Amino acid sequence: MSDTRRPIFPFTAIVGQEEMKLALLLNVVDPRIGGVMIMGDRGTGKSTAIRALAALLPEIAVVADDPYNSSPRDPDLMSAEVLQRLEQGEALPTEQRQVPMVDLPLGATEDRLCGTIDIEQALSRGVRAFEPGLLARVNRGILYVDEVNLLDDHLVDVLLDAAASGWNTVEREGVSVRHPARFVLVGSGNPEEGELRPQLLDRFGLSVDVRTVREAELRVQIVEQRGRFDGDPQGFCQTQQSQQQALQERIGQARERLPQVQLDADLRLAISRMCGELDVDGLRGDIVSNRAARALASLEGRDQVEEEDVARVVCCCLRHRLRKDPMETVDSGARVVKAFCKVFQRAEPETSEPFQLALT
Structure with a gap:
């Protein structure tokens, strides 16, 4: 991390909240998730x-002095002014941001x-x-x-x-x-x-x-991590630099691999059956579940979506699309897990907690 920048708590040093970290990473791999x-x-x-x-x-290449962060290569990410300059044959100066x-x-x-x-x-x-x-x-x-x-x-x-x-x-x-x-x-x-x-x-x-984390040992670990960062931000970031670099490279590789990731017709059909079983309105749930499963497979270095990928993302994709139960203030995802087990013919687990994502 540059000494001229204000140090930011490293992503790889965040303890717990695995589902939140997974959701953020999947959106970075495939922003079309929404x-x-x-x-x-x-x-x-x-x-x-x-x-x-x-x-x-990682830093991105942009057209210099462009207020829209236009890409120098992708026409879909160019402003009208940059497109016009490109059509006129002008060489576009670029910079990293x-x-x-x-x-x-x-x-x-x-x-x-x-x-x-x-x-x-x-x-x-x-x-x-x-x-x-x-x-x-x-x-x-x-x-x-x-x-x-x-x-x-x-x-x-x-x-x-x-x-x-x-x-x-x-x-x-x-x-x-x-x-x-x-x-x-x-x-x-x-x-x-x-x-x-x-x-x-x-x-x-x-x-x-x-x-909020309830386990005392985990709470102590979080407090200690924060204390070390506040005491020496630069030094703490240095201790996480290799892990940060590894995750950064993993994200870049996942983005490049994503177009080649395949999702079998049987899994697509099972996802849609699950959405029908849960009475989800519209088709956004089907689309997002497909995209999130492909993004997860790509993030883990595979070009084929597996059933476990669907299991790990389906709660995040469908939980907020369910019709509210008047007796339940916040849906825990239990209904989604139950529908998944029914469609995929699995025994219902004792807990509805999502599978954990290893960041290392």
Whole structure:
């Protein structure tokens, strides 16, 4: 880690919360999964994990001086200006940038999020110019919304539409702009402070429920890790450097391998049967389950999805898409596990905890 940067707690040093770490990594491998919603108690490491993930990712090549982080090679990730320069045969100067990570404040307006008219240019030069917003800045990065359940529903709609389509379209006072907005949307919140509408919750690819660690030994380990980091951030990061590098390389290889990963027709059929068994509305559950299983297989170095991959991701993919049981405040995933065991003809386990992901 560069000495000029503020040290960030290493991702590989986070103790516990395996399901949350798995969901974040899968979205990094395949951003088309559609982001992750993390609901849970205060002080359970949600913000720490998300910022650690952004710092872990390798730098990306972007077109120099472009406000949209345009890719120099992929036309789908280029702004209209960069595409025009490319079509004219201009050589595009490039530079390496850290993957952008943007925090969306609760008080943000739609203009701040999507972009608006550049008032300075309008007054000084008398021209209509576009001032990019946060969606332009976060292109090819991670957008983090803390307390997303307290965010205005209209802004959540805008965020989810941009995350699903990969584009942001702005119509303001005679200015029409469309630019790429590919990002991993991560929302977090405390269910005690309010819940998202089911229609919005369904738009998140994965959902994770995090709880306060109760085991005394594990709590001591977490406190000690944090104490060592606070006492010597640079030194602590150095102790994790080899593990961070290994995980970074693993993510890069998984991204390259993903297009070759195969999912057999029998497994696709079983996933859809499970969604039907759970009476899941729409087809998002089927699509996300397929993508998450392929991403997990790729992350573990395989080009073929296995039944165990489906078992490890299915709770995250379907738990938040179920119709609420009035007697149950938070769905633990038990219904999903029961449906999985029925479709795959397995004995029901004693616990519905997901399989753990080894990061080393």
